[in-house]
Amino acid sequence: MKEFERKQLLERVNREGATVGTQIPDRIEVQGEEIDLRQFVFEIKRRDTIPSGEKERVDRAKRNLRRERLERLQRIEDNEVSYDEGRRLAEDIVGIDRALNALEQLRPVDLEQEEHRQNAADQKRWMNFLKKALGRDGGKGKRGGR
Incomplete structure (x- = not known):
């Protein structure tokens, strides 16, 4: 991948508002495990609050999503991928960001x-x-x- 293409992709994922209009991916591999990300986020978000029994599950998912985001971003930063693969990774990163935003907006039960x-x-x-x-x-x- 050319340097200007790499910078373009990095700018895309780091842009404020990058998640606007972006869909949460249906399925994504996170830490070697395939998960139904959209279904998980909507299942949790439907409740408006995080029940105490689900808090650990949601916290673990957020940690894993952040780790996966960082690993994918690192692959683009280190120029380890082709431009096409970089575009797919950038879309995944923005989708992960969208899912994280949705999960972060949830309130734990007080x-x-x-x-x-x-x-x-x-x-x-x-x-x-x-x-x-x-x-x-x-x-x-x-x-x-x-």
Whole structure:
């Protein structure tokens, strides 16, 4: 590959907004394993938040995608490939970036907020229980009246 072609490809993958209009690849080989990248991203993104049980899986996928992106970029930078292969690698890199952007936008479930909600619900149930129990024992409430 010629130097100007290599620079062109590097500029393409490093350009801000390079992922605009780019599709997430259907399937891609990541760290020697073939994965259905688009299906994985849409499955996770459909939830809006990352459930605590899925957090490790998503974090591992993001690490592997970053590593794969870096390896493909390095092949272009080191001029180890033909121009056609470089173009395919550049498209893969931009697709990986698109997938990473989608995964990065997900929010993990806020464990503190979830715990607060559960505590509030527990407290409400306990208060309702006490009201019923005391209402029967004290002669007040629905049966006793004023």
